[in-house]
Amino acid sequence: SLNPTLLTTMAILSAALGGWMGLNQTQIRKIMAFSSISHLGWMAIIIIYNPKLTLINFYLYTLITATVFLIFNSMKVLKLSTLMTSWTKTPSLSTILLLTLLSLAGLPPLTGFLPKWLIIQELTKQDMAPTAVIISLLSLLGLFF
Template identity: 40%
Template sequence: MLFPLSYLIFFFFLIMGILISISSPSWFGVWIGLELNLMSFIPLISFKMNSYFSEAALKYFLIQAMGSALLISSSFLFISMTLISLSLILFSLLLKMGSAPFHFWFPQVMEGLMWPQVFLLSTVQKVAPLTLVSYLMITETLSKLTIVSAIFSAIIGALGGLNLMFLRKIIAFSSINHLSWMLIAVSMSDTFWLFYFSVYSFILLSVTSMFFKLQTFTLTSLIKSDQNSSLFPLIISLNFLSLSGLPPFTGFIPKWMLIQAMLNQSLFLPTFFLLSSALVTLYFYLRIIIPFILIFNPVMCFNSKFKSFSFMSPSIIVKSSFNFLGLLFPFYSLLL
C-alpha cells in the first residue's frame, strides 16, 4: 500500500483545499484553501521517519509559506494599486507551482520524495495555482508576464535536465518544461490547459508507476534492473516518447493543438522557444531509453541482483495503454 489507511484524511483535506481555493470569491479564501492544501501535503511527504523526507518537507513548507505570505500581503494592495497587486499575486502563484524563474526549489524537493509523492507534486499540487493564474488573465500585461515565465520555464526545463543521472531530477525538469506549455495554454484558453494537464497527468502516472514498481531512482539502476520481460524496454520507451510529445503518441496531441492555436494568435517567438526546448527534452529522454535497449540481454549477470518484475501486470498495461491512443488519432481525424 502506498500510504497508510489513516492518511486518507490528509488526501481528503488536500482535495478540499484545492476546491476552496478555486471556488473562493476572495483572495483571503484562496489563501485559506492553499494553506489547507499545504498542511495536508506535508504529512504525505514525511509519512516515514527519514531524513530525506523530512528535509524535502521542510524545504517545501518554507517555499510554500513564502508564496502564501506574498499572496496575502499583495492582496492588501488590490484597491489602491490593482495592477501591481495582481502582478505580485501572479508571482506568488508561479513560486508555488515551481515555474521559472522561481523554480530553484522544485528539483531539490523532488529529489527527496518517493515516486507517489513525485506524481502528486507534479500534477495535483499544480491544479489550484494554474486555475488561479487563469483567473488573472484579465489584462494584457498579466498575459505577457505569464508568457515570459513560460519561455523561461521552457528554457530552464530543457537545459536543466541535460547530463543528469537522477531520474527524479529529470522528471522535475521535465515537469518544469511541460509547465511552460500549460502556462501558454492558460494565457489563451481554459480548455487548452485543462486538456494538456489531463494528458500530462495520465502519461506521468504510467511513468512513475513503473519506476515505483522497480524502486529505481537513477539511470544506472534502471539500466541494471530486471529485464526478463520482453515488454520492459518497449513499454518504458514508448511511455517516454509519449512524455516527450513525439508524434504519433498521445503526448503529441495537446502540443499539436497548442502549436496551432499559438500560430493563429501570432505567438511566433514563444512557439520557437517551446519547440526548441521540446527538441532538447527529447534528447535527455533518449538518454534514458537508448542505453537499456542497447544493453538489453536477459542473461546478463548483474540482472540477478534485482527482484523479478513482470510488466504483464494489468495495472501497468492499463496505465501505459493511454500513451498509445495517439496512434488512433489519425483515424478519428478521417471520420470527422
Template identity: 80%
Template sequence: AIKYFLVQAAASALILFSSMNNAWHAGQWDITQLTHLPSSLILTTAIAMKLGLAPFHFWFPEVLQGSPLTTALLLSTVMKFPPITLLLLTSHSLNPALLTAMAITSAALGGWMGLNQTQIRKILAFSSISHLGWMIIIIMYDPKLTLLTFYLYALTTATVFLILNTTKPTKLTTMMTSWTKTPMLNATMMLTLLSLAGLPPL
C-alpha cells in the same frame, strides 16, 4: 517536506494577500475579477510558486528527489490540480507579460537543466517544469487546450512513476540494466517517455 510546506504556505499566503489587496483598492473580494495590477502580479507569482514555475522552481526538484516514488507521483500530478484549476479560473485576471516570461523561462530551463541530470526523479521534475511552461503559454489563447494537455501530462507521468515504482531504479544506469528483468515494463516505459516528449507512436 519542510521545504514543500514552507513554499506552499507562502504561496497560499500570497493568494490571500492578493485578494485582500484587491478588496482594499477595488472594493471586491472576487479573486477571479482582479482589477488592481499589484494584486494581479502577486497572484501570478503565488500560482507560479505553487506550480513550481521558473524562477520559483527551486523547491520542486529537491522535494521530488527526496520523496518516495508514490509521494513524488502525487506531487507531480494530483497536487498540481488545485493550482491549475485556480490558474484556469483566474487566467484572464493574471498579468500576461509576467505569465509569458515565466512560461518561456520554465519551458527553456526545464529542458536545459534536465539534460545534466542522472537521477530519474530530478529528470522528471525538470520535465514537469518544462511541460508546465508550455501549458502556461497555451492558457492565454486556449484554456481548454491547457486542461487537455495537463490531463495527458498527468496520465503519462503517472504511468512513468508507477513503472518506476515497480522496477525501482534510481539512476539512468540502473534503469538501463533492468531491461533483462522486466522487458515488457521497460518497453512500456520507453513508449511512455516518447509520449511524454511528444514523439510518436503515442
C-alpha cells in the same frame, strides 16, 4: 486577469530551465521534476488563450507521468544506470516505459504530441508564431534526457 507578456516570458523561461537543467541529471526523480517544470511552461503559455486546452494538456500529462512513475516503482529504478540494466530483467515493462517516455517527450504519433501540437496551433492563431517556434525548440531538450 493575467498579463500575457509576463506569462509568456515566464512560460518560455520555465520550458528553458526545465530542459537545460534536466540534461545534467542522473537521478530519475530529478529528471522527472525538470520535465514537469518544462511541461508547466507549455501549460502556462496557453492558459490565457485557451484554458480548456490547458486542462487537456494537464490531464494527459498527469496520466502519462503517473504511468512512468508506476513503472519506475515496479522496476525499483532510482538512477539511469539501474534503468539501463533493467532491460534484461523486465523487457515488457521496459518497452512500455520507452514508449511512454517518448510520448512524454511529445514525439508524433504518440499521445503526448497531440497537446503540444494543439498548443502550437493556438499560438499560431493568436499571431504568436515566433513564440510557438521558441517553445517547440526548447522542448527538443527533453529528448536528450
